[in-house]
Amino acid sequence: xxxxxxxxxxxxxxxxxxxxxxxxxxxxxxxxxxxxxxxxxxxxxxxxxxxxxxxxxxxxxxxxxxxxxxxxxxxxxxxxxxxxxxxxxxxxxxxxxxxxxxxxxxxxxxxxxxxxxxxxxxxxxxxxxxxxxxxxxxxxxxxxxxx
Numbered sequence: 146x147x148x149x150x151x152x153x154x155x156x157x158x159x160x161x162x163x164x165x166x167x168x169x170x171x172x173x174x175x176x177x178x179x180x181x182x183x184x185x186x187x188x189x190x191x192x193x194x195x196x197x198x199x200x201x202x203x204x205x206x207x208x209x210x211x212x213x214x215x216x217x218x219x220x221x222x223x224x225x226x227x228x229x230x231x232x233x234x235x236x237x238x239x240x241x242x243x244x245x246x247x248x249x250x251x252x253x254x255x256x257x258x259x260x261x262x263x264x265x266x267x268x269x270x271x272x273x274x275x276x277x278x279x280x281x282x283x284x285x286x287x288x289x290x291x292x
């Protein structure tokens with residue numbers, strides 16, 4: 146019986162140490178979930194230029210030939226897209242959207258660049274408005290409708 150006392154104490158100590166270790170390491174730290182990072186607005190010109198580059202790359206990769214693809218691959222033109230007036234997505238939103246575009250299948254991308262009824266990945270739906278207005282397609286600078 147005298148051998149059980151030290152074993153029980155040692156076991157209890159190991160359980161206590163394991164419990165403390167678990168409490169200290171299982172929960173995310175504030176920086177892991179972005180809670181301590183300031184919200185940064187998405188840089189529109191950089192986002193749309195990067196999106197245009199991805200559109201051109203994916204159109205070529207998927208052998209898509211739409212007017213949207215032609216505009217995306219036209220090195221002479223600059224992107225005139227912008228977000229709608231009350232839409233202010235964050236930088237993290239833009240990064241998630243661009244990753245979704247890169248990861249999309251060719252059949253999904255064909256729907257994204259369709260000239261008549263383009264769709265949009267949910268990750269890019271920053272400010273849910275009309276389908277054509279979501280990524281600035283119908284909202285060029287000056288407020289007029291896109292052709």
